Amino acid sequence: MSLQGAAGTEELIFYVNGRKILEKNADPEQMLLSYLRKRLRLTGTKYGCGGGGCGACTVMISTYEPASKKIRHYSANACLLPICSLYGAAVTTVEGVGSTKTRVHPVQERLAKCHGSQCGFCTPGMVMSIYTLLRNHPEPTSEQMIAALAGNLCRCTGYRPILDACKTFCKESVCCQRKANGKCSLDQEDDLFDKEEKVSTRLFSTDEFQPLDPTQELIFPPELMRMAENQPKRTLFFHGERMTWISPVSLDELLDLKAAHPKAPLVVGNTSVGPEMKFRGVFHPIVIAPARIPDLNVVKHMDDGLTLGAACSLSLVKDILTNAISEYPEEKTKVFCAVSQQLRTLGGEQIRNVASLGGNIISRKSTSDLNPILAASNCMLNLVSRGGRRQIPLSDIFADGVGNNTITPEEILVSVYIPHSRKGEYVSAFRQAPRRENALPITNAGMRVLFEEGTDLIKDLSIFYGGAVATTICAKQTCWTLIGRHWNDQMLDEACRLILKEIALPGSASGEKVDYKKTLVVSFFYRFFLEVLQSLRTMDPCRYPGIPMEYRSVLQDFKTKIPQSIQIYQDIKPSQSPQDPVGRPIMHQSGIKHATGEAVYIDDLPSVDGELFLAVVTSSRAHAKIVSIDTSEALKGPGVFDIITAHDVPATNEFYYSDGPEIIFARNKVICVGQIVCAVVADSDIHAKQAAAKVKIEYEVLEPVILTIEEAIKHNSFFEPKRKLEHGNVDQAFETVDNIIEGEIRIGGQEHFYMETQSVLAVPIGEDKEMDVYVSTQHPAIIQEMVAASLGVPANRIMCHVKRVGGAFGGKLLKAGLLASVAAVAANKTSRAVRLILSRGDDMLITGGRHPFIGKYKVGFMNDGRIRAVDAKYYINGGCTPDDSVLVAEVSLLKMDNAYKIPNLRCWAYACKTNLPSNTAFRGFGFPQSALVTETWITGVADKTGLSPEKIREINMYKENEQTHFKQKLDPQNLIRCWNECMEKSAYYSRKKAVNEFNQQNYWKKKGIAIVPMKFPFGLGTRYLSQAAALVHIYTDGSVLLTHGGIEMGQGIHTKMIQVASRELNIPMSCIHFCETSTTTVPNACASAGSAGTDVNGMAVKDACQTLLKRLQPIINKNPKGTWNDWIKEAFEQSVSLSATGYFRGYNENMDWEKGEGQPFTYFLYGAACSEVEINCLTGDHKNLRTDIVMDIGYSINPAVDIGQIEGAFVQGIGLYTMEELKYSPEGVLYTRGPDQYKIPAVCDIPEQFSVSLLSSSQNPYAIYASKGIGEAGLFLGSSVFFALRDAVTSVRNERGLKKTFALNSPLTAEQIRASCADDFTEMVIRRCFPPVTCTLALSPHSGTPCYAQYSLGEK
Ligand SMILES: Cc1cc2nc3c(=O)[nH]c(=O)nc-3n(C[C@H](O)[C@H](O)[C@H](O)COP(=O)(O)OP(=O)(O)OC[C@H]3O[C@@H](n4cnc5c(N)ncnc54)[C@H](O)[C@@H]3O)c2cc1C
């Protein structure tokens, strides 16, 4: 069959939310996500990455199988789902689950009421994952629940409240099972009476929840059932603008099609072809979709194995294997178990539900988790072509590398045969990834050994690795050599050497992690060796004693469990009016709208007539002269309207806020990869992007290209001013101290990874040069200012509107201003509305993030642990423009003391000017880096003195009546209280003992525990930056419209402001509405940044409300029994103004950098966190076991929101310090441009036990209702995990007699942990010494029992 004769295009029939969709012009290039959002205007389903990695676009797909008469419901990522694949399917989106207009579904209700949404951008995806699970399992287990959420990322909440909502659907009890005191922590409330204050542990009440009633769900459309049962299946053709989709129904047809179009890919899940087309520019004019062909969906159980169709989804494969494992004798299912183990962590459920077995195998990606284990297990491929059928071992397709042509282009993989394991056969699979779940592996392996019957003589051995080189690779020589050998230490010794020799990884120049991968390659084999030894023991315990007790724990992989958590906060006083919401855990004002998908973000705004889409063209050079820009090809593209360059900017293209310009469009030269050079506007997003790719820019490279801090130092390339703080007499102090340590720590940058990418809609009004600018920003005033300056119009013509922001974390300040200016200049030139929504890749490339940091330190201290002197230098990588870099450097100096009094201190901070994209504000603003340096030398002092880190911390912690290094007084009482409470609540000392015991009993797994204090100064350094205003209108029906200058970006500011207004006006929250933040209602508002939003806007709202109440007071006095509505009516009739502004002048803060003195902060927040972790020394993997946080945040206005901020920031801190790694090419090109390469914490990363307590009886006289600004502080507490990992590594090194001092950088990834836990495996790799390694047998270090393969460990 060919395309001839198939000219007509099919009508695509599917259902969305119970509504029939007939699409006459289905375009095979169109994914369901854009179809839902743009065509059907169902904007609840969100774009977060476009590549299947974030889950924001999750929908439920339902299909009907006539043969079994079964309906299958599964979650899928709409961003990778071609609409053509949906013929006959029913799609349910968040809008179909429930809405405020109809019925809010229990999933939506509980997510909102359990405070599971902050910015709300991930929430619809979360709802859909949970909803789909409940459709299949109305009473799921907690394992099912946690698995269902593995593919959904949230950057705000830290997942705990989401999981709390989930738990309410699970059948198991929600008890924390933490019975240290014999009681469940959830039952502790009664015991939690402070001396004076009652505390509460309930942030929501389950009594309010509607029950889940599965009978209320949308049914599968009967028409689709009839279609599936009655309509004869026929080949479907869909012709798009550039691509044709053919979906045959028989193998015969498929063979014809493949013979006619050998280059056309077979698309099943589109999880491999889709990302290639989207991100790597691959284009296929024809694709063939074979999913409906029965032969490709077979499931056949045979005497010796199982045959599975190539189109079977990975989820189906997992289910089939799980069933088989429970039905067949254990001996037969070892292959099944190993494959199913890999499937457990492969992608998220959304990926596994659509990705096919055949697709995974045939893509032959080096990162395939299935190929190594399937190849090692002798699986066979059943191939068919017009030339005939054949069966080949799967391993053959890797026989000679990537370009292997064992399978011809015409050949189709019909099915895969997976054999039963045999007696005496052992099979295992391993993987190590940057994140335990939903992350492609760094390296994986499949291994199988068959012994001569009743012996440990190797009859057959098979070892395959993935991730190591460009495709799956076999250690063939090694396996042949070892046949006939006993499974003992000599064999292990030789095997490791042979494997390292045979698996030749490319040198470090061509890729990173080479040493780590090599270490994993041998470590995996060692793990297999131990596993098999242990299994041999079960066969014959007399002959095979198994492995020592200390080694056994390493055979258990870390599993993700639904965390148990407790949140403790001070309850409101019994005397507080029931209507007064202050201090209560009120749900986020938009919570239900987040969960129903009704909350509107920029790209959800309906299109404006004639609207154009903008795509940016960015520099591919780090430092170069622009020789020419050729736009001719781009302008010829379909739908292209215009190209915008610096020449089109009517006025300001460069903004001077500090030492150097912030630039809208590069004019003559580029200063980083990712700088915007020009932009294409076209009639659609796709056309704009296609044309942008055709703009040709010629460069002439300029020297020097400075990328790193070291290079900046070498070239003396800094932003001015450099800052220094000096206190006491440092040089003299160094002369009197007992000890001095010197060191350095590097802290990598961090991507904001707000879930909503930078977004702007600029709409010219058409008169008086007015323009409405809708933008996702934390700072509307700066958007207004920059847009007005770029267009050369007064600010009063630019109206900036922000309803809500899908996460910001500091990343939507200046950068958003530049992007808004790009869109506004385009809108101005074209006189059309222009929409600019950055793709995730562009966003990561262009907008910078947290500053990479190097801290060099010299610390002088006494033998008793007292620190006397610190001399330090901090360098931050500011990137190519100043942005806030100098300010970040200043803050890093001001906050460097963390919780400690350092009597003599000198520190310099330098903001390096480099050719990386400009870095910017990020939650914590320099504090997370500088405090990590401090805590690092604290542990260094501990190492040197032999005292514990917590002792050093206690000895040096601020005491009463002390001053900071810039002479600001502070009262550390609450710091000490937090520390002591955290010690107590975490049972630190008894757990430390338990950790030590565990470490003595376990060799390859170790635990670590650490407790870290925190002082987080609050302030913006100067008064005018903390001024705020509010505007409150009361309408004659009594309803109140509130606005203020703060931005809602997930931190619940509008909820809190409504709480404030409700208290002040003494009316219920339901009477008060917040619509949007706008420059038209509150002018010149300061940025919502620096944790200050609630403090300052709260004061302004209070002021406005008090003004109104003052005006109303005479009326109220006259009619005290009247209602609010009576008073308002009367006020109107008496011509009393019902609108008032409120104002807060800001905090009186100052800093004199010349003198090094000042009061830059108004108050201090305090906290402490204790974390416990467990590491796997063989892989470097770790598990966060438990975290206890105690925070002093004053009197919380809304404990649910504040605890959410602490937890979310803490988990972001875990990301910063342990996993998030930005990678650049040597030329300065960012590699990590999406969730597939850049790993933020997922559900699997949060501590198994997670408790947060707010310090009770804490009052703050400086902020609204005695509260404290909490947005940023919690992030640093993530460092407790870093130091717990350090503790675990220390324990390994002590046991192995390794050097006591060692340096760990941030992020402390699995790679670094593995390298620090040096052993003979790492040694083999580093010394590249394959023959001469001496792997010696020794006795087990603790038990005295014979120990297999206890490698000799020399002094490193
Ligand atoms: C976010 C994300 C996370 C992922 N995580 C992991 C992971 O952790 N581990 C892992 O191993 N993989 C992972 N993957 C990869 C995923 O498993 C594979 O992309 C998937 O299995 C491919 O199947 P598919 O049906 O989607 O392939 P498609 O994209 O539809 O097709 C893939 C290729 O296989 C060919 N092909 C498909 N079927 C046949 C057939 N029957 N005969 C001949 N050729 C055929 C096609 O021609 C095409 O070239 C991930 C992918 C994504 C997007």
Ligand code: FES
């Ligand atoms: S947008 Fe689809 S997974 Fe991220």
Ligand code: FES
């Ligand atoms: S609430 Fe999850 S990303 Fe913001």
